[in-house]
Amino acid sequence: MTLREKIVALDRPILKVEGLTKRYGPRIGCVDVSFELYPGEVLGIVGESGSGKSTLLSCLAGHQRPDLGRIAFDGRDVLAMSETERRLLSRTDWAYVHQNPRDGLRMGVSAGGNVGERLMAVGARHYGQIRGKAADWLGRVEIAADRIDDRPSAFSGGMQQRLQIARNLVTAPRLVFMDEPTGGLDVSVQARLLDLLRGLVRDLGLSVIIVTHDLAVVRLLAHRLMVMKSGRVVEQGLTDQVLDDPQHAYTQLLVSSVLQV
Amino acid sequence: MTISRETQAYNFAYLDEQTKRMIRRAILKGLAVPGYQVPFASREMPMPYGWGTGGVQVTAACLMPEDRLKVIDQGADDTTNAVSIRKFFARTAGVATTERTGEATVIQTRHRIPETPLTKGQILVYQVPIPEPLRFLEPRETETRKMHELEEYGLMHVKLYEDIARHGQIATSYAYPVKVEGRYVMDPSPIPKFDNPKLGQSPAIQLFGAGREQRIFALPPFTDVVSLDFDDYPFAATKAPHDCDLCGARQSYLDEVITDDRGGRMFVCSDTDFCAGRQAEGKVGRLGVGQAEGAK
Amino acid sequence: MIRIDNLSKSFTLHNQGGAVIPVMGGASLTVAPGECVGLTGQSGAGKSTLMRMVYGNYLAAGGSLIVGDLDVASAAPREIIRLRRETLGYVSQFLRVVPRVPTLDVVAEPLLALGTAGEEARDRAAHLLHRLNIPERLWALSPTTFSGGEQQRVNIARGFAHAYPALLLDEPTASLDAANREIVLSLIEEAKARGAAILGIFHDESARARVCDRLVDVTGFTPKVAA
Numbered sequence: 073m074t075l076r077e078k079i080v081a082l083d084r085p086i087l088k089v090e091g092l093t094k095r096y097g098p099r100i101g102c103v104d105v106s107f108e109l110y111p112g113e114v115l116g117i118v119g120e121s122g123s124g125k126s127t128l129l130s131c132l133a134g135h136q137r138p139d140l141g142r143i144a145f146d147g148r149d150v151l152a153m154s155e156t157e158r159r160l161l162s163r164t165d166w167a168y169v170h171q172n173p174r175d176g177l178r179m180g181v182s183a184g185g186n187v188g189e190r191l192m193a194v195g196a197r198h199y200g201q202i203r204g205k206a207a208d209w210l211g212r213v214e215i216a217a218d219r220i221d222d223r224p225s226a227f228s229g230g231m232q233q234r235l236q237i238a239r240n241l242v243t244a245p246r247l248v249f250m251d252e253p254t255g256g257l258d259v260s261v262q263a264r265l266l267d268l269l270r271g272l273v274r275d276l277g278l279s280v281i282i283v284t285h286d287l288a289v290v291r292l293l294a295h296r297l298m299v300m301k302s303g304r305v306v307e308q309g310l311t312d313q314v315l316d317d318p319q320h321a322y323t324q325l326l327v328s329s330v331l332q333v
Numbered sequence: 334m335t336i337s338r339e340t341q342a343y344n345f346a347y348l349d350e351q352t353k354r355m356i357r358r359a360i361l362k363g364l365a366v367p368g369y370q371v372p373f374a375s376r377e378m379p380m381p382y383g384w385g386t387g388g389v390q391v392t393a394a395c396l397m398p399e400d401r402l403k404v405i406d407q408g409a410d411d412t413t414n415a416v417s418i419r420k421f422f423a424r425t426a427g428v429a430t431t432e433r434t435g436e437a438t439v440i441q442t443r444h445r446i447p448e449t450p451l452t453k454g455q456i457l458v459y460q461v462p463i464p465e466p467l468r469f470l471e472p473r474e475t476e477t478r479k480m481h482e483l484e485e486y487g488l489m490h491v492k493l494y495e496d497i498a499r500h501g502q503i504a505t506s507y508a509y510p511v512k513v514e515g516r517y518v519m520d521p522s523p524i525p526k527f528d529n530p531k532l533g534q535s536p537a538i539q540l541f542g543a544g545r546e547q548r549i550f551a552l553p554p555f556t557d558v559v560s561l562d563f564d565d566y567p568f569a570a571t572k573a574p575h576d577c578d579l580c581g582a583r584q585s586y587l588d589e590v591i592t593d594d595r596g597g598r599m600f601v602c603s604d605t606d607f608c609a610g611r612q613a614e615g616k617v618g619r620l621g622v623g624q625a626e627g628a629k
Numbered sequence: 630m631i632r633i634d635n636l637s638k639s640f641t642l643h644n645q646g647g648a649v650i651p652v653m654g655g656a657s658l659t660v661a662p663g664e665c666v667g668l669t670g671q672s673g674a675g676k677s678t679l680m681r682m683v684y685g686n687y688l689a690a691g692g693s694l695i696v697g698d699l700d701v702a703s704a705a706p707r708e709i710i711r712l713r714r715e716t717l718g719y720v721s722q723f724l725r726v727v728p729r730v731p732t733l734d735v736v737a738e739p740l741l742a743l744g745t746a747g748e749e750a751r752d753r754a755a756h757l758l759h760r761l762n763i764p765e766r767l768w769a770l771s772p773t774t775f776s777g778g779e780q781q782r783v784n785i786a787r788g789f790a791h792a793y794p795a796l797l798l799d800e801p802t803a804s805l806d807a808a809n810r811e812i813v814l815s816l817i818e819e820a821k822a823r824g825a826a827i828l829g830i831f832h833d834e835s836a837r838a839r840v841c842d843r844l845v846d847v848t849g850f851t852p853k854v855a856a
């Protein structure tokens with residue numbers, strides 16, 4: 073890609089969502105959600121439990137099919153894709169980081185095998201190269217090289233989460249979905265993970281959609297913020313603007329409810 | 334052999350015709366889509382699961398009165414499992430039986446492929462305990478079916494990766510996964526990987542029956558079967574680095590037999606028919622015939 | 630470089646009976662390249678509010694607010710993100726960083742965000758930290774554990790790491806000793822010399838006198854209380 077093409081590419085949204093709606097019978101999952109995400113952008117989605125943020129994320133990531141709306145990834149209609157295409161996408165250009173690393177890792181497979189799986193899934197068949205790449209990624213997420221053959225069950229929660237991130241990023245995805253990635257971690261471990269994520273986002277030019285209820289996390293990680301309540305987006309904008317000058321009643325309540333440290 | 338009076342109460346080859354029809358349809362479908370696991374309505378058989386109920390049903394559906402049946406268990410014709418299944422069909426179908434690979438038209442096997450090359454017209458029926466090669470890495474059946482459907486087989490290599498990471502080489506020595514006709518990944522039942530090269534391009538029909546798991550799959554004659562591996566860790570069909578102590582065969586799969594409690598042991602062909610045939614031709618191994626008898 | 634025209638701002642407190650508090654109206658000013666404009670006015674008059682609006686941190690209720698060629702008052706978030714990355718720097722009173730990140734990386738981050746190579750960015754960061762008298766043994770530590778003065782200097786180093794064409798300085802010399810204050814003032818003078826447009830709040834009168842070309846009293850932007 074030439075520099076000019078790169079600049080043009082950066083100016084096109086990588087993800088375009090229009091009128092996304094998902095209902096569970098009479099219950100609302102999320103309603104009429106629209107937004108655009110550009111390359112290199114981190115979009116935070118906040119809201120209380122039941123606000124629809126997780127439903128939205130799972131619709132975006134293809135885990136659930138929305139009732140209405142459109143999702144375009146890189147100009148391609150995601151909802152019109154065959155399952156083969158969508159699953160291929162989720163192994164290559166997309167990544168999904170689960171809140172609980174146990175949901176995103178194979179607990180019975182070594183750290184190296186966990187990282188290597190995506191490579192093998194897209195056709196890597198050279199053990200030495202797969203292992204080399206896995207070792208490189210373990211280093212990037214600060215897991216000691218001599219842990220490569222250990223199973224994740226022998227890792228701490230923070231290490232498991234870092235391993236999950238390595239496993240997801242090894243195929244250089246362009247769009248990463250994160251569901252409360254720092255959720256179950258100690259505060260000190262969270263900080264390290266946040267710094268790691270920030271560096272990876274910057275260095276790899278990742279686009280990220282991160283769902284969390286932790287406003288501190290989005291302040292440090294997200295460029296933009298969407299606030300959801302009862303399935304609807306009630307406010308969106310620059311992260312610091314939404315947090316420091318919230319316009320909607322619910323956002324004001326949310327921001328003012330956070331304990332000051 | 335004619336059907337004796339006491340067995341006339343049985344339908345030919347035990348199963349009723351409707352069941353045979355259902356199983357034959359599954360077999361035909363399996364042959365049409367090599368390596369694909371076809372579900373079938375596995376019946377209760379007069380033997381416990383794990384004793385070859387899948388293989389027995391497939392054999393029953395294939396047998397014709399003029400067939401000559403051979404049954405082996407780990408290569409041997411004379412073990413309990415082999416003997417009882419052979420007797421079962423001798424009684425319920427009245428078919429001829431044999432221990433000679435070359436003479437058999439249908440061979441039911443547990444965990445081996447005979448050493449003597451199979452020929453056109455023969456049917457090899459495998460007993461399969463667990464048909465799903467992805468099972469140990471992905472326990473969800475819904476997910477593994479999806480993976481087969483979409484040809485998502487990266488996970489299979491994860492297993493081999495784990496082997497090398499743990500043991501320095503691909504330590505999987507039996508039930509070694511293969512890819513059939515470039516499409517489906519298949520578990521060839523727990524045959525030693527030494528037998529894997531015999532799966533491909535065989536003139537015989539190979540049928541796999543899993544009774545408990547209710548799956549039938551198949552390899553039609555001259556099917557392309559490739560054992561999975563890595564570029565830098567290629568597949569190797571290994572066996573114990575010895576010759577048969579009885580017949581001297583160098584290229585047959587061996588069983589290790591402990592002969593005393595002082596570390597004495599011998600290696601013998603696991604294929605008893607193959608070994609006996611060689612000995613009958615006068616071929617003698619390290620322990621010869623007489624000495625082998627003496628070792629007992 | 631910075632052109633503010635008839636800018637207004639109010640806060641609506643939805644959780645306190647929907648009270649609307651107008652805090653600014655008719656604010657207008659300009660800052661030319663190479664110029665430093667100081668905001669004055671009593672505490673609570675709206676100096677910081679105005680700065681935050683320029684930075685896009687607070688939404689404007691009306692008027693326009695042009696930095697470079699972007700109207701911040703109506704710009705899309707991603708345009709403001711780009712503006713902040715490339716054009717508009719902000720040294721706030723408080724340092725807000727990811728805990729446990731080394732000081733050197735905190736200072737280098739604005740450059741890394743622009744795609745500067747890691748080594749070059751860290752060299753520049755090291756140079757600034759040196760100049761601002763942050764002992765080298767602290768560089769590998771997170772600034773969250775530093776004293777107020779040290780944090781302030783780290784914040785300034787971060788704000789000056791990239792040569793932004795426009796800079797917002799919120800009390801950059803507060804809580805600094807004379808020597809460090811001198812260094813910060815010379816950094817500001819250098820930025821002016823290279824053509825940066827600077828809008829600042831300086832409580833320190835001598836500092837204000839030294840670097841500011843003009844002063845704007847924000848008291849004039851206070852909205853008339855509705856009768």
